[in-house]
Amino acid sequence: MPARTSWIPYALIAPSVIFLAALFLVPLVQTVWLSVSAGDGLSLENYRRMAGDLNFALAVKNTFLLTLVVVPLQVVLALAMATMVTKLDKGRDLVLWVLTIPLGISDLAAGLAWLALLQNTGYLNSALYALGLIQGPVGWLSQETPVALFFAIVLAELWRATAIVLVILIAGLQLIPKEFAEAAEIFGARPWTRFTRITLPLLKPSLQSALILRTVLAFEVFAVVYALGGRNFPVLAGEAYVWQNDNQNYGVAAAYAVLIMAISLAATAVYLRVLRTRPEQLP
Amino acid sequence: MADIVIDRVVKEFGSFRALQEVSLTVNDGEFVALLGPSGCGKTTLLRIIAGLETQTSGRVVIGGQDVSDLAPRKRGLAMVFQNYAVFPHMTVFENVAFGLRMQKASQADVKRKVERAAALLHIESYLDRYPAKLSGGQRQRVAVARALAVEPAVLLMDEPLSNLDALLRLEMRTELKAVLREAGTTTIYVTHDQTEAMGLADRIAVMYGGKIDQIGSPLEIYATPATRFVGGFIGSPPMNFIKVACSGGTARIGEAALPCPMAGKDLELGLRGEDAALSPNGSGIPFDVRVVEPMGSHLLLTGAIDGQLARIVAPPTAKVNAGERVGLNVDPSRVTWIDGSTGRAIARA
Numbered sequence A: 001m002p003a004r005t006s007w008i009p010y011a012l013i014a015p016s017v018i019f020l021a022a023l024f025l026v027p028l029v030q031t032v033w034l035s036v037s038a039g040d041g042l043s044l045e046n047y048r049r050m051a052g053d054l055n056f057a058l059a060v061k062n063t064f065l066l067t068l069v070v071v072p073l074q075v076v077l078a079l080a081m082a083t084m085v086t087k088l089d090k091g092r093d094l095v096l097w098v099l100t101i102p103l104g105i106s107d108l109a110a111g112l113a114w115l116a117l118l119q120n121t122g123y124l125n126s127a128l129y130a131l132g133l134i135q136g137p138v139g140w141l142s143q144e145t146p147v148a149l150f151f152a153i154v155l156a157e158l159w160r161a162t163a164i165v166l167v168i169l170i171a172g173l174q175l176i177p178k179e180f181a182e183a184a185e186i187f188g189a190r191p192w193t194r195f196t197r198i199t200l201p202l203l204k205p206s207l208q209s210a211l212i213l214r215t216v217l218a219f220e221v222f223a224v225v226y227a228l229g230g231r232n233f234p235v236l237a238g239e240a241y242v243w244q245n246d247n248q249n250y251g252v253a254a255a256y257a258v259l260i261m262a263i264s265l266a267a268t269a270v271y272l273r274v275l276r277t278r279p280e281q282l283p
Numbered sequence B: 001m002a003d004i005v006i007d008r009v010v011k012e013f014g015s016f017r018a019l020q021e022v023s024l025t026v027n028d029g030e031f032v033a034l035l036g037p038s039g040c041g042k043t044t045l046l047r048i049i050a051g052l053e054t055q056t057s058g059r060v061v062i063g064g065q066d067v068s069d070l071a072p073r074k075r076g077l078a079m080v081f082q083n084y085a086v087f088p089h090m091t092v093f094e095n096v097a098f099g100l101r102m103q104k105a106s107q108a109d110v111k112r113k114v115e116r117a118a119a120l121l122h123i124e125s126y127l128d129r130y131p132a133k134l135s136g137g138q139r140q141r142v143a144v145a146r147a148l149a150v151e152p153a154v155l156l157m158d159e160p161l162s163n164l165d166a167l168l169r170l171e172m173r174t175e176l177k178a179v180l181r182e183a184g185t186t187t188i189y190v191t192h193d194q195t196e197a198m199g200l201a202d203r204i205a206v207m208y209g210g211k212i213d214q215i216g217s218p219l220e221i222y223a224t225p226a227t228r229f230v231g232g233f234i235g236s237p238p239m240n241f242i243k244v245a246c247s248g249g250t251a252r253i254g255e256a257a258l259p260c261p262m263a264g265k266d267l268e269l270g271l272r273g274e275d276a277a278l279s280p281n282g283s284g285i286p287f288d289v290r291v292v293e294p295m296g297s298h299l300l301l302t303g304a305i306d307g308q309l310a311r312i313v314a315p316p317t318a319k320v321n322a323g324e325r326v327g328l329n330v331d332p333s334r335v336t337w338i339d340g341s342t343g344r345a346i347a348r349a
């Protein structure tokens, strides 16, 4: 047998590395570069303008608030749904298919669908009016009703993106042999104890993946918010969009993009650390 | 009191009948071995007793209480799983302690009982390791220790020593037997190792194709098998089955004659290799020796009786050569007669 040559793996992985570098790394470096260049030298002017903007603090607050409310809710919902789906015998695939339909709908379309439901002349108001619960159109998505608007966005995000967590958790649950829960039950563990002492710890790797994915996407939330609230509910990605298109200021837009990336990377690092599974604890 | 009554339990997986009307009574404190070939339904029966599987029909009664509709944790038993099911995310200590923690035992109690179970199974030195860092046999011992630690009234074990080397298995077997006897634990022990079953059990239930062929003391099972399967499965070498013709209450093989029962037309003579003695003068049942294997404690002779394969055990010093024809003396009271059409033994007179 010829000696195994060590360059083959590198050669095989090269195309994807080059592809990633061209389409991901280059724009990334360009964005960072754009954000720190103003006039003809390096400066933090773009960041200063970003931080000094009226909407900035609000956008940061809204984005974090939305993430902190939506992601935990999604994980809890997905855990409950995944547990139930894995218990099904018949019709499991059908149920799973129906539950994942929202994944196939683009976030803007999802936002518009919820807008049709919730706007002044939307289905919700029509229904409430028909039931005699309201006298006329009620605004849910206006500047005057920030709480209702927030919950509308939360609702739309839950509807739209819980399924991705669900799919990851179901895949993870299927990897856990059922003997572990059975053994726990024999030795006296009640259902809730089995869930917390056996299922959750063994599901940790999947939870970690799902949380990273969902949190990163939650920090980038844009289309649903934009469709439902416009700038009534400023978020970071929305501000980047406004600076890029309305203000035609690419530098500040780039600064927002870099900020979102930094937050996402930090969140990922936290998850990797807090939810790490030591290799010897894997099944 | 923790006796187990299994009453006409049937289990079907779809159209496949894994258990067909199994009935078995295990007395309080008794050690019963479930012995049978792979796929005969041993694990399925154990899982039904534990409540992990629901029987299609029939009842399971433990300690006088019908537990058929009771959740596993309410049945008051412990179990060693065939594939261990040792929790990968807990240390060996926490694994062994799991049942005690669920019972909310005091810290001191947990420590004492875990250490005792660990010492018994020689896993004291791995207590703070994770199962992934253990060998298969070590993991298996963790599973046994976890079950023993709760000092259960009923213990179900599914091939708990299958992964140990011969020496360790023998040692564990002896210790397990002593501990369970002392504690008065009602035990059902699944194995397909017959020497293990013979050595450990008060009674052995031999399973075959989803039913129990015979249940009895090791000696009964060995000496008076109820079916051709049991005779062939128990004992080494397995029992020989020779088709013979029986007329007028006598079966003739060569010049030898044996009294035979007059039932069924396909009569088979079940003869243990140890129950035949070489006759000094070549009289008796003619046996054509083909292979002689010296096993140390005995000679294993393989050959043919009346053209049918047979294995006979001879003393280590016997002078027998391959190709020779020898005569065998057989004590008629030690043979088993099988009705060839049903495979069942014919009741002795």
Ligand SMILES: Nc1ncnc2c1ncn2[C@@H]1O[C@H](COP(=O)(O)OP(=O)(O)OP(=O)(O)O)[C@@H](O)[C@H]1O
Pocket (backbone or CB within 6 Å): B013, B016, B018, B036, B037, B038, B039, B040, B041, B042, B043, B044, B045, B082, B192
């Ligand atoms: N969940 C199941 N679905 C369908 N068939 C099953 C299921 N579990 C077991 N069986 C079948 O039931 C029969 C008995 O299985 P069981 O696991 O009880 O055998 P066993 O006696 O424990 O065998 P082994 O000695 O190999 O462990 C087998 O033929 C098996 O294929």
Ligand SMILES: [Mg+2]
Pocket (backbone or CB within 6 Å): B042, B043, B044, B082, B158
């Ligand atoms: Mg089995």
